[in-house]
Amino acid sequence: MYAITIPEPGGPEALVWDEVPDPVPAEGEVLVEVVASAVNRADLLQRQGLYNPPSGASPYPGLECSGRVAAVGPGVVGWSVGDEVCALLSGGGYAQKVAVPTGQLLPVPAGLDLRSAAALPEVTCTVWSNVFMVAHLRPGETLLVHGGSSGIGTMAIQLAKAVGAKVAVTAGTGEKLDFCAELGADILINYREQDFVEEIEKATGGAGADVILDNMGAKYLDRNVRALAVNGRLAIIGMQGGIKAELNIAALLNKRAAVSATSLRARPLGEKAAIVAAVREHVWPLIESGHVRPVVDRELPMSDAAGAHRVLEESSHIGKVLLVAP
Template structure:
C-alpha cells in the first residue's frame, strides 16, 4: 500500500507519499480500506517530532479514518467484510489501509457520506469523553469552549446545545464567531479584543462557566480558573499555549473547582472501546436525526497532506480538514 511517511521531523514538506508494507489485522482487529482521513493538531506535532505514536501503533500519522472493512482478524464478531465504517485510531490514518481494534469502529451514520464520516471519530470521542463523561456537563449549565470554530469546538457547541446546555465560545474574529453562532453558540467572545473571564461572568450574572473545554493549557490556566463557577470543572485537552503554568490553588479551593487533563491517543484499547460505545449510544442518534452535523472546511487529496497541514497552521479553517484517498 501507500502511506504518508515522515523520514525526518520538519515542516509540511516532511510528509512523503511512499510505498510501505500492508498492515495485517491481529487478534480482535479489522483491516480497513481507507477512503478518507482527517487532520488533527496531534498530526502536526508528530510531523515536527514532538508526539511519537504510542508503543505498538502505526508509525504513520492519522488518528481517524473512514472506509470499508477489507478483512476480519481472529476473534472479531459483529462486523462483516464490506461494511462502511469510521474509526478512532492510535495512528495510521494517512494510508490506503489500516488495522483497527474492532472496539474502535463505528458504523457510518445514516445520512452522512463516507468521506465526511472521516471527520467524526476524533471530535466526537474527544468531546463526549471530556465534556460529558469526565466533566459531567448537565442541562442548564454553561460550557465555555476555547477555539469554538475548530473541529473540536464546532462539535462541542452542537453537542452541548443538543443536550440542553448554554455555550460560550472564544474565537478569533467576527467571521469565526458568526459561524459559531450559526452552530448554536450563545455567548461570542473575540479573544483578540475581549477578556473572556469578564465576558463569561457578565453573561452568567457573575457566576462563571460550569465547564470549560480548553485547548490552550498553560497560557489560559489562571484565567480559566478565574472564569470557573463554584463547583466548576476545567477540562484541558491541549497545550497550544504551553505546558507549564502556575495554578492558584486557593482560588480553586474557594470555588470547589476541579482541573482535569486528558489525552485520547495513548489510552488503552479497553478505555477507547468504552468511549466509542458511549459515542455510538449518545452521539450517533443526534447525527442521524440532524441535531448535530460534521463540519468540514475542505477536502484535500491524501497525497497533498502537507498542504492540509499548512491550512491548520495558518488557522483560517472552520471545522475539520479531511484527506481523501
C-alpha cells in the same frame, strides 16, 4: 499500499507519500480500506517529532478515518467485509489501509456520506469523554469552549446545545464567531479584542462557566480558573499555549473546582472502547436525526497532506480538514 511517512521530523514538507507494506489485522482487528482521514493538531506535533505514536501503533500519522472493511482478523464478530465504517485510531489514518481494533470501530451514521464520516471519530470521542463523561455537563449549565470554530469546538457547541446547555465560545475572527452562532453558540467572545473572563462574568451575571473545554493549556490556566463557576470543571485537552503554568490552589479551593487533563491516543484499548461505545449510544442518534453534523472546511488529496498541515497552521479553517485517499 501508499501512506504518508515522516522520514525526518520537520515542517509540512517532511510529509512524504510513499509505498509501504500493507498492514495485517491481528486478533480482534479489522483491516479498513481508507476512503478519507482527517487532520488533527496532534498530527502536526508528530510531524515535528514532538508526539511519537504509542508503542505498537502505526508509525504513520492520522488519528481517525472512514472507509470499508477489507478483511477481518481472528476472533472478530459483528463486522464483515464491505461494512462502511469510521474509526478512532492510534495512528495510520494517512494511508490507503489501516488495521483497527474492533472496539474503536463505528458504523457510518445513517444519512451521512462515507467521506464526511472521517470527520467524526476524534472530535466526538474527545468531546463526549471530556465534557460529559469527565466534566458531567448538565442541562442549564454553561459551557465555555476555547477555539469554538475548530473541529472540536464545532462538535462541542452542537452536543452541548443538544443536551440543553448554554454555550460560550472564543474565536479570533468575526467570521468564525458568526459560524459558531449558526451552530447555536449563545455567547461570542473575540479573544483578540475581549477578555474572556470579563465576558463570561458579564454573560452569566458573575456566576462563571460551569464547564470549560480548553485547548490552550498553560497560557489560559489562571484565567480559566477565574472564569469557572463555583463547583466548576476545567477540562484541558491541548497545550497550544504551553505546558507549564502556576495554579492558584486557593482560587481552586474557593470555587470547589476541579481540573482534569486527558488525551485519547495513549489510552488502553478498553478505555477507548468504552468511550467509542458511549459515543455510539449517545452521539450517533443525534447525528442520524440531523441535530448534530460534522463540519468539514475542505477536502484535499491525501498525497497533499503537507498542504492540509499548512491550513491548520494558518488557522484559516472552520471545522475539519479532510484527506481523501486515492
